[in-house]
Amino acid sequence: MIKVGIVGGTGYTGVELLRLLAVHPDVRLTAITSRKEDGLPVADMFPSLRGRVDLTFSAPDKVDLTRCDVVFFATPHGVAMSQAPELLAAGVKVIDLAADFRLKNQSSFEQWYKIPHTAPHLLEEAVYGLPELNREAVKSARLIANPGCYPTTVQLGFVPLLRAGVIDAGSLIADAKSGVSGAGRKAEIGTLFSESSDNFKAYGVSGHRHTPETVAQLQRFTDQKVGLVFTPHLVPMIRGMHSTLYARLTKEIDNAALQALFEDAYKDSDFVDVMPFGSHPETRSTRGSNMLRLALHRPEQDGAPGNMLVILVVQDNLVKGASGQAVQCMNLMFGLPETTGLQQIALLP
Amino acid sequence: MIKVGIVGGTGYTGVELLRLLAVHPDVRLTAITSRKEDGLPVADMFPSLRGRVDLTFSAPDKVDLTRCDVVFFATPHGVAMSQAPELLAAGVKVIDLAADFRLKNQSSFEQWYKIPHTAPHLLEEAVYGLPELNREAVKSARLIANPGCYPTTVQLGFVPLLRAGVIDAGSLIADAKSGVSGAGRKAEIGTLFSESSDNFKAYGVSGHRHTPETVAQLQRFTDQKVGLVFTPHLVPMIRGMHSTLYARLTKEIDNAALQALFEDAYKDSDFVDVMPFGSHPETRSTRGSNMLRLALHRPEQDGAPGNMLVILVVQDNLVKGASGQAVQCMNLMFGLPETTGLQQIALLP
Amino acid sequence: MIKVGIVGGTGYTGVELLRLLAVHPDVRLTAITSRKEDGLPVADMFPSLRGRVDLTFSAPDKVDLTRCDVVFFATPHGVAMSQAPELLAAGVKVIDLAADFRLKNQSSFEQWYKIPHTAPHLLEEAVYGLPELNREAVKSARLIANPGCYPTTVQLGFVPLLRAGVIDAGSLIADAKSGVSGAGRKAEIGTLFSESSDNFKAYGVSGHRHTPETVAQLQRFTDQKVGLVFTPHLVPMIRGMHSTLYARLTKEIDNAALQALFEDAYKDSDFVDVMPFGSHPETRSTRGSNMLRLALHRPEQDGAPGNMLVILVVQDNLVKGASGQAVQCMNLMFGLPETTGLQQIALLP
Amino acid sequence: MIKVGIVGGTGYTGVELLRLLAVHPDVRLTAITSRKEDGLPVADMFPSLRGRVDLTFSAPDKVDLTRCDVVFFATPHGVAMSQAPELLAAGVKVIDLAADFRLKNQSSFEQWYKIPHTAPHLLEEAVYGLPELNREAVKSARLIANPGCYPTTVQLGFVPLLRAGVIDAGSLIADAKSGVSGAGRKAEIGTLFSESSDNFKAYGVSGHRHTPETVAQLQRFTDQKVGLVFTPHLVPMIRGMHSTLYARLTKEIDNAALQALFEDAYKDSDFVDVMPFGSHPETRSTRGSNMLRLALHRPEQDGAPGNMLVILVVQDNLVKGASGQAVQCMNLMFGLPETTGLQQIALLP
Known part of the structure; x- marks a missing residue:
């Protein structure tokens, strides 16, 4: 089982990751962080998860994410770049759903996102996580920049x-x-x-x-x-x-x-x-x-x-455009079939 | 007061004409036709008009539209072309909200609308009712093709x-x-x-x-x-x-x-x-x-x-894109200020 | 012409008052206040009003509301009670769209709204502005509590x-x-x-x-x-x-x-x-x-x-449930026909 | 594997059955009927099923439903009662999502649904498929009346x-x-x-x-x-x-x-x-x-x-109120855990 951590689980990409990962056959949800909601059961914020996800939000400093095999960042821009170096050093794979590692060009990033980049040495290594155009690189990546x-x-x-x-x-x-x-x-x-x-x-x-x-x-x-x-x-x-x-x-x-x-x-x-x-x-x-x-x-x-x-x-x-794509990358990074846990049929009507 | 008739008042452009014309200071709603709804009070179909419009739908053959000063066609394509000649001959102005007179080219009309044109002699005379580009022609028109x-x-x-x-x-x-x-x-x-x-x-x-x-x-x-x-x-x-x-x-x-x-x-x-x-x-x-x-x-x-x-x-x-534009044309055709009865402020939120 | 002031025009009841009053034949919009939006043209916030309302928001201390004949409070609970006494003393009628004067019982107000009432002496005089049940009282009122x-x-x-x-x-x-x-x-x-x-x-x-x-x-x-x-x-x-x-x-x-x-x-x-x-x-x-x-x-x-x-x-x-009812009360208070400026037909569809 | 047939798959309860059953681990979708859409691939009507369901609608007379283990009726009222007797006789279980077998009282049925009941002898046997109130009866049922x-x-x-x-x-x-x-x-x-x-x-x-x-x-x-x-x-x-x-x-x-x-x-x-x-x-x-x-x-x-x-x-x-409940009944009827194939987490947002 892949031990998964999620940083910043109170937004829509966070709850969507939970929806997908809670039924993923090879995943164990291990930790989810939120500075503001420390101690709140996830299902209290998102009642759709009642009875299905029994995690509780933890403040970032109360949880050791290095125990995870992979950490998803469902955070605003700027968070992943500050935590990725330590996680990677500890052997944890990182998938960032924000923009921190999407642009190879540091100055272009800083111009558009109006914050300094604090981990520019990782820009080159980061793999752009669009499997359909980049499948082999994703398979061997340690750090994924999930596309917009x-x-x-x-x-x-x-x-x-x-x-x-x-x-x-x-x-x-x-x-x-x-x-x-x-x-x-x-x-x-x-x-x-x-x-x-x-x-x-x-x-x-x-x-x-x-x-x-x-x-x-x-x-x-x-x-x-x-x-x-x-x-x-x-x-x-x-x-x-x-x-x-x-x-x-x-x-x-x-x-x-x-x-x-x-x-x-x-x-x-x-x-x-x-x-x-x-x-x-x-x-x-x-x-x-x-x-x-x-x-x-x-x-x-x-x-x-x-x-x-x-x-x-x-x-x-929120799926192929964000959290589903991130899980698709995770599958490839861990040698699983690309479609594992992603076989949900669209809700129509 | 301008005596107004509406042919085909059961669609959205019809009820929108009623909403606008019922409060137009220079208009008297005189007749509204519907083959299917003959005898039904208009306000029974559209309760938004209860207490404000007391017209009753009449079958086309039960009402003499030549008593009107102007007749709006809020009908499917093909109806206006069959009735316009007689109305025009009787001195009634005609405003067609459908496409019958929008294309000067008869064969182009027939190709796109899949019906034969039964009044091609009026195509040349019909004025394309977009006042911002065609104001003077609208003022003197007898027959208006209201734009799509x-x-x-x-x-x-x-x-x-x-x-x-x-x-x-x-x-x-x-x-x-x-x-x-x-x-x-x-x-x-x-x-x-x-x-x-x-x-x-x-x-x-x-x-x-x-x-x-x-x-x-x-x-x-x-x-x-x-x-x-x-x-x-x-x-x-x-x-x-x-x-x-x-x-x-x-x-x-x-x-x-x-x-x-x-x-x-x-x-x-x-x-x-x-x-x-x-x-x-x-x-x-x-x-x-x-x-x-x-x-x-x-x-x-x-x-x-x-x-x-x-x-x-x-x-x-439904307003500038259809019924409001038609009323704007009517105003010009009857020498009224262009904005008469059209001063409704948008509903926000 | 009735000179009208609006306190707190940036909410939905405020913009709805503007929509109605801008076409009211007996009203002149005189002042609109907003602490946060001082100097902003109203139509910049609500583009539906472009070309129709050329007022600019003023900070409350920059405008003399006692020049108005009537002031509407489209504010959170608590504002009207603080300003009504002075306006009434200056002969200005007041219509509060919030709850400050809806409950005759001061302690019930304070229990439900969690703020002290600062003008309890006006509770008795305030008229509950539901004309259908209270028409005569509204006509002679100086202070209206517009119903929820x-x-x-x-x-x-x-x-x-x-x-x-x-x-x-x-x-x-x-x-x-x-x-x-x-x-x-x-x-x-x-x-x-x-x-x-x-x-x-x-x-x-x-x-x-x-x-x-x-x-x-x-x-x-x-x-x-x-x-x-x-x-x-x-x-x-x-x-x-x-x-x-x-x-x-x-x-x-x-x-x-x-x-x-x-x-x-x-x-x-x-x-x-x-x-x-x-x-x-x-x-x-x-x-x-x-x-x-x-x-x-x-x-x-x-x-x-x-x-x-x-x-x-x-x-x-927002109309009969708030701003329209307030205008209806204003009409009665100023001896106008109750329906003046309120003849808009519902938008259907 | 349970061989499943669906009668009348072009409505919302039909496509919802398909969404659920296509990923049900113990089901093989075997036949789906539609008089009007005979020969049309299901996924052409419901593109959400493209790549996931490769069934084709068949006219009712072209398919032998007695090969199925269970047949769902996602049809208007009146269809199940006409086909259930033959299917039951052939040993096929029947789950009706319409009202044919919901009322034990034949005359009450005929009064409310305005059609004669053609299989009144089955009314007594039919089990009302609300497992939470009727679980044991559902388990041994041959004929389920799925609740409204x-x-x-x-x-x-x-x-x-x-x-x-x-x-x-x-x-x-x-x-x-x-x-x-x-x-x-x-x-x-x-x-x-x-x-x-x-x-x-x-x-x-x-x-x-x-x-x-x-x-x-x-x-x-x-x-x-x-x-x-x-x-x-x-x-x-x-x-x-x-x-x-x-x-x-x-x-x-x-x-x-x-x-x-x-x-x-x-x-x-x-x-x-x-x-x-x-x-x-x-x-x-x-x-x-x-x-x-x-x-x-x-x-x-x-x-x-x-x-x-x-x-x-x-x-x-459409789920607990219709198709999901029907699948829940099917699970019980075939000795499966009640939640099999029904673990979808709600889509939020």
């Missing part, structure tokens, strides 16, 4: 095209939409029910932290300089993420060949579902599951430019 | 740029999102609460009827051939529409000059609110009102192509 | 029965459901979208502040001792309140006579809609309007006790 | 009190609230998103089919004549049911003793969570899981009648 939710969809949608060299890498557009849980479990007016229900808006259009992460990762798959316009929006739903991607084709290629590019790219990936060409994936088809689904479209109607490709990508932002 | 909801946002967002010749007309993208009421009041599984709540999806990506309408109208404002990718999505909210528009700048122009283009274009338009550069308009800021709000963004972050412009446009799809 | 949202529905549902002496006053049950906006515009985890959407729960079942207010008011209409079980619930909708009231009939009385009791009681009340016996009022039929609708039911099916009466009552909690 | 969703909550909330004889059985009130999925996957205007979102209403107040079922079952646990007022409401959420139960205590009994009654009654029931006295269970704490949670309250505030007890009960209407 948006970047997961954008990368899995564009990379097969970039690799094949059939699109203009310099004019990519990602019009992305996220459920409100992506904003986290923080008391803020903007995400109150009365503010965000029956409403739709864009945010961060002039600049979002997920852009540099996405661009840096996409750049690995093409020699052309990547240019990306990324526009996030807030959807009045709890979970779910839908990215509508636009790319300009630069080569003659028919729809069957495009479809084949994707089917090939993900033929060994149990959690990527390449739907038939022209499908319209719905976010709810992934609600609560670790699946990401995508489909290609080529608008060729009267008036549409003939060389545009539209890729629709959906996932549950 | 999506096309209203796309045109008001792109036209100032096309007119100024600063963008590439051939590579426009409109990533549009609509509340569910846009699908109408029809018993269908896809728009059930349990199917569309807590869910997000694109639809009609390979081709949507609003594309030819939008392209034809945009083409009026540029000599370059218009190319548009239009991607509609369904948002789990009742009312509201958000179009995220992408255009490639082809001229050097700074943000202040871009902003000025829009402020200038709409300086006489009470229902278009050009928000400060970089704003994020919310759909709820227009809920129940006839306002359309828009804002410009220029993503210049690391990794973004420097020449892209993003225009965010919001409206209430 | 829940108590408005419970009183208007039970009073005709209590007055007639046909029910057991000692065993009343009010199972009440409110939209989330009733919790106000405060940054709290419990009312985040991700916490309260797609969810339903009761709260405060062991004791809610609206119970003593309701019981005290109901007691005015019966000699029997009133006993009330009040159970509030949170509904995942923004606006709307539905109270399901249960009473045990103690007299033989048929349905027509019961219906007549209500139609009679409210025959002069434009804002109470007594629907046909057996109707099911929907909250949305009042969304954005000042209407309260109610209907009677008598479950006589197999297995149901024959003497139970069910009364269904709906309103918009 | 509302009756499950009302019975589990009232029965411990009725058994103990501490409440007045003649004046029970159940104020119940259901998510919209309870209305099924039928194209109807009333449950469209635009009609039922941001709205709340009661329905069927004068009489609902679940009342006779509930009363008949409750009657088994008391000698006093049961009287029940049952008031269902529609909540704008997909899944979830909350019943607020009111009972009048007729004996002196303190809160601890009341709590003990419930803890005792359900001490062997893994799917009933008796929360601490005074808790407020949320529906989302059961979303997607087979748990039912309940809590007791005794409003003793000023003004409340001292002898009233309030019981709050929540469940997921």
Whole structure:
């Protein structure tokens, strides 16, 4: 059994880790920390866990995380970097769900996240935990930077095209939409029910932290300089993420060949579902599951430019976009089948 | 007092016309038809109107619409074209909220709407009822083709740029999102609460009827051939529409000059609110009102192509996107101030 | 023109007052205060008001409210009691939307609201602003205690029965459901979208502040001792309140006579809609309007006790349940027709 | 492996059975029928099942259900009664999720469901499938009448009190609230998103089919004549049911003793969570899981009648209220641990 610790279990990625790990056959939940909730049974905060998780939150200084085999950081940016060095030194693997190790470039990190990086020596070693594009590296990693939710969809949608060299890498557009849980479990007016229900808006259009992460990762798959316009929006739903991607084709290629590019790219990936060409994936088809689904479209109607490709990508932002992906990485790091404990079927309706 | 008739008052654009016209100071609601609901008091179907509208639905053959000064068609496509000729001949003005007269090109209409056009001789005369781009023609019109909801946002967002010749007309993208009421009041599984709540999806990506309408109208404002990718999505909210528009700048122009283009274009338009550069308009800021709000963004972050412009446009799809716009046209046609009866402030929260 | 001041305009009852008063034909908005938002244009906080309200928030000490004819307090409990004496002394009428003057009994107030009452000498004079039960007193009032949202529905549902002496006053049950906006515009985890959407729960079942207010008011209409079980619930909708009231009939009385009791009681009340016996009022039929609708039911099916009466009552909690009712009181206090500026039709859908 | 057939798999209880049974370790999904969708892969209708369920709908006459060990009927009322006799004769167990066998009294069935009963000889044998109150009978049953969703909550909330004889059985009130999925996957205007979102209403107040079922079952646990007022409401959420139960205590009994009654009654029931006295269970704490949670309250505030007890009960209407309960019965019928395949933790948020 893998002994698992969770740092910062009071947010949505924390409770989602608990939901997944509590039924994972090879895991023993060992410790969960929260400075504010020291002594509170986890199930008192999240009644969905009553009778299923009997852990109690511990203050960070009251628990020895080096007894764990792996520690997940479901914390704000900046926490993992301060604790990872000691844990790694003690032989504990680390999976950070925040951004501390996502950007290889320290100054880019500090520019976007507005805090100094306290463990820059680990940036090179950290493995970007997107198994579909990085499986072998994940298997042997000690330290995982779990991808952002948006970047997961954008990368899995564009990379097969970039690799094949059939699109203009310099004019990519990602019009992305996220459920409100992506904003986290923080008391803020903007995400109150009365503010965000029956409403739709864009945010961060002039600049979002997920852009540099996405661009840096996409750049690995093409020699052309990547240019990306990324526009996030807030959807009045709890979970779910839908990215509508636009790319300009630069080569003659028919729809069957495009479809084949994707089917090939993900033929060994149990959690990527390449739907038939022209499908319209719905976010709810992934609600609560670790699946990401995508489909290609080529608008060729009267008036549409003939060389545009539209890729629709959906996932549950808290599962494949966060905690499920982290568990998927853990499985690979410990030599388990990638899908262990992640076979939940989406809740529909 | 303007005597008003409504054909087909049982859908959402019908009840919205009633909400607006019941408090319009210069209107007398005279007749409302419904084949199925003959004899039913309108307020029995829509209890929001109890005590405020005492009309009763009449079967079409039981009411003489030629007594009206103006007749609104809040009907499926195909109805207005069959009744408009007779009404016009009797001196009654006609405002069609469906698509019968939106496309000047008969064959394009028949291709997209799959029905033969029975009044093609009126296509030329019909005036496209988007007052902000067509005010003088609306004033003298006998027959108004009220624009589609999506096309209203796309045109008001792109036209100032096309007119100024600063963008590439051939590579426009409109990533549009609509509340569910846009699908109408029809018993269908896809728009059930349990199917569309807590869910997000694109639809009609390979081709949507609003594309030819939008392209034809945009083409009026540029000599370059218009190319548009239009991607509609369904948002789990009742009312509201958000179009995220992408255009490639082809001229050097700074943000202040871009902003000025829009402020200038709409300086006489009470229902278009050009928000400060970089704003994020919310759909709820227009809920129940006839306002359309828009804002410009220029993503210049690391990794973004420097020449892209993003225009965010919001409206209430049932008001400025349908019934409110129709009333706005009526006001102009009858020499009233454009804003008469349309001063409702959006419901927030 | 009535010069109106608003103290505390940054909450939902504040912005709702602005929505209503901005189009009120006899009102001039004169001042709005907010300690935190001093200097901010109101329309910057609430973009729904852009172009319609050009007031700017002022710190309380920067504005002389005694220039107003009437001041509304849309503040937390405790503010009105501290400022009302001075305003009243200066001849300004006061309408408090909070609870400061709702309970005649000072110690009951202090027990439930946990603050000392600083103006107990005004408790006797304050008029409970429920015009349907108290119209004449409202007309001549200087100081109005605007009722709580829940108590408005419970009183208007039970009073005709209590007055007639046909029910057991000692065993009343009010199972009440409110939209989330009733919790106000405060940054709290419990009312985040991700916490309260797609969810339903009761709260405060062991004791809610609206119970003593309701019981005290109901007691005015019966000699029997009133006993009330009040159970509030949170509904995942923004606006709307539905109270399901249960009473045990103690007299033989048929349905027509019961219906007549209500139609009679409210025959002069434009804002109470007594629907046909057996109707099911929907909250949305009042969304954005000042209407309260109610209907009677008598479950006589197999297995149901024959003497139970069910009364269904709906309103918009922010309009008839708060700001609309306050404006209704203002109209009466200034000799205007009760419905002035309150003729908005509910937004449906 | 238990060979399972499902009749009528295109509704919400059908797809929910598939979600549960597809990961049940002792089940092999063998056949699923649908007259309309013959030949359609199940996963084409429900993309949440892509890659997990590769069954195809078959017309009823194309599949031999007698090869199954058990057949679930997720059909409208009337179907199971027509097919059960033949299946039972062939040694196949039957679990009906509709109402065909819920009422022992044939004429009561025919009165409420408006169809003649074609298998009345099976009414006596059919076992009411509420394991918490009927576990032993379920174990040996051939034919299960799976309870209605509302009756499950009302019975589990009232029965411990009725058994103990501490409440007045003649004046029970159940104020119940259901998510919209309870209305099924039928194209109807009333449950469209635009009609039922941001709205709340009661329905069927004068009489609902679940009342006779509930009363008949409750009657088994008391000698006093049961009287029940049952008031269902529609909540704008997909899944979830909350019943607020009111009972009048007729004996002196303190809160601890009341709590003990419930803890005792359900001490062997893994799917009933008796929360601490005074808790407020949320529906989302059961979303997607087979748990039912309940809590007791005794409003003793000023003004409340001292002898009233309030019981709050929540469940997921599609799981414990339908398909999960059916699988729970199946487990018992086949000698499996009751919780097999039903350990899903609720999705929160």
